Amino acid sequence: MQTLAEWRTVQPVNGAMVPRLFRLTDRRQDTADTFTMMLEPTDGAALSFIPGQFTMLSAFGVGEVPISVSGAAHVAGPLQHTVRDVGAVTHALARTSVGQVLGVRGPYGTGWDVADGAGGDVVLVAGGIGLAPLRPAVLEVLTHRQRYGKVVVLYGTRSPEDLLFADELKGWENQGVEVLVTVDYGTPSWTGRVGLVTTLIARAGFDPRSTLALVCGPEIMMRFTAGALIERGVRPDRVRVSLERNMRCGVGLCGHCQYRELFVCLDGPVLAYDRVAGLLGVREL
Amino acid sequence: MRTIEQYLPDHPFFAGLDAPALALVAGCATNVSFAAGDFLFREGEPADQFFVVRRGRVAIEVHGPAAGTMVVDTVDAGDVVGWSWLVAPYRWLFDARAVEATGAVAFDGQCLRGKCDQDPRLGYDLMKLVTQVMFGRLVAARLRLLDLYGSTGSTDANPG
Numbered sequence: 001m002q003t004l005a006e007w008r009t010v011q012p013v014n015g016a017m018v019p020r021l022f023r024l025t026d027r028r029q030d031t032a033d034t035f036t037m038m039l040e041p042t043d044g045a046a047l048s049f050i051p052g053q054f055t056m057l058s059a060f061g062v063g064e065v066p067i068s069v070s071g072a073a074h075v076a077g078p079l080q081h082t083v084r085d086v087g088a089v090t091h092a093l094a095r096t097s098v099g100q101v102l103g104v105r106g107p108y109g110t111g112w113d114v115a116d117g118a119g120g121d122v123v124l125v126a127g128g129i130g131l132a133p134l135r136p137a138v139l140e141v142l143t144h145r146q147r148y149g150k151v152v153v154l155y156g157t158r159s160p161e162d163l164l165f166a167d168e169l170k171g172w173e174n175q176g177v178e179v180l181v182t183v184d185y186g187t188p189s190w191t192g193r194v195g196l197v198t199t200l201i202a203r204a205g206f207d208p209r210s211t212l213a214l215v216c217g218p219e220i221m222m223r224f225t226a227g228a229l230i231e232r233g234v235r236p237d238r239v240r241v242s243l244e245r246n247m248r249c250g251v252g253l254c255g256h257c258q259y260r261e262l263f264v265c266l267d268g269p270v271l272a273y274d275r276v277a278g279l280l281g282v283r284e285l
Numbered sequence: 286m287r288t289i290e291q292y293l294p295d296h297p298f299f300a301g302l303d304a305p306a307l308a309l310v311a312g313c314a315t316n317v318s319f320a321a322g323d324f325l326f327r328e329g330e331p332a333d334q335f336f337v338v339r340r341g342r343v344a345i346e347v348h349g350p351a352a353g354t355m356v357v358d359t360v361d362a363g364d365v366v367g368w369s370w371l372v373a374p375y376r377w378l379f380d381a382r383a384v385e386a387t388g389a390v391a392f393d394g395q396c397l398r399g400k401c402d403q404d405p406r407l408g409y410d411l412m413k414l415v416t417q418v419m420f421g422r423l424v425a426a427r428l429r430l431l432d433l434y435g436s437t438g439s440t441d442a443n444p445g
Contacts, residue, residue: 128434196425
């Protein structure tokens with residue numbers, strides 16, 4: 001891993017704060033508060049990224065937010081971002097009409113490097129909107145399905161109405177992925193599971209000795225999930241989590257996302273669990 | 286289908302019980318089945334059983350005037366349903382409904398309590414098993430109380 005000083009010697013920061021222009025070409029409402037934007041560059045030059053990376057999305061005149069890419073990498077098509085409407089900027093993004101232009105900086109940060117799981121099993125554990133940053137990793141695995149053993153997606157969310165990519169989950173099952181879903185609560189019409197996502201880990205069919213586990217969700221969920229994975233026998237250095245911190249510049253200059261010795265925008269967002277396990281328990285860090 | 290005596294030793298819930306203890310427990314057990322929609326038990330009824338689910342799914346439900354009926358947990362094959370048989374006044378606090386065709390081993394709570402009273406070692410071993418599962422459910426319930434996936438606490442700088 002490069003240090004920040006080493007990174008600065010090889011990455012010019014001039015122009016790093018200038019967004020490229022992308023046009024919203026389509027929009028899908030996924031749940032009551034979450035939507036997916038399809039963005040095309042106005043200059044025609046596609047944005048290349050690896051699964052797990054994020055961009056800084058600008059709603060001009062309102063502000064910028066870090067949002068992970070939720071679409072497939074290395075394939076033609078629009079840049080996809082799945083966004084939850086929770087504040088001023090994301091609300092402005094939610095109100096953006098098809099045809100309007102947004103700003104995009106990046107991509108930034110580390111990726112899932114799911115290819116490290118080739119030859120073994122891959123377990124992807126998502127909580128809530130955490131499925132969106134994991135989706136590119138799932139699609140990457142499906143593109144090269146024969147390289148992997150068992151592939152398992154464990155997904156926990158608030159209620160059946162909050163399920164992201166519900167139709168796609170069925171498609172993944174048809175492509176040889178074991179998909180287990182649970183919700184925090186349901187109504188009697190819900191015939192699926194109700195309970196914590198960690199309870200799915202014992203039920204899933206994977207060999208912990210050969211497993212690469214990718215975890216994305218609220219930090220408390222990731223802590224307990226990593227613990228359950230390790231208890232089942234997955235090596236801590238084979239568990240990866242995607243951290244979220246207050247980001248501003250995205251390029252390691254402002255320090256908003258500093259996490260003791262780490263800059264989440266540069267060293268993360270995806271980090272090996274054994275590297276951050278000690279930090280996650282530190283209060284007020 | 287295997288007999289109860291054959292099934293119990295392989296079940297993770299009963300891991301740790303020796304053969305004589307398993308035989309005592311099995312003596313209080315019967316196989317039961319439920320069609321989808323059947324209730325294993327209803328809130329307020331005497332809690333005189335607990336169940337080890339062999340196949341299917343059971344929803345633990347609670348009913349309120351505003352929210353209607355809510356499913357607060359589900360129990361799948363291999364899991365255990367029902368603690369109230371062990372805690373006075375031995376009345377169910379929730380409904381348990383079979384979501385799909387469900388097979389289970391039902392344990393007579395009064396029978397088990399009697400055997401535990403007579404054999405405190407069996408009672409202690411059984412209590413340790415029950416406590417382990419109850420502990421897991423308590424941790425899960427506490428975490429879900431945090432509403433981790435809700436929008437509270439999410440901001441634009443950290444949109445969740």
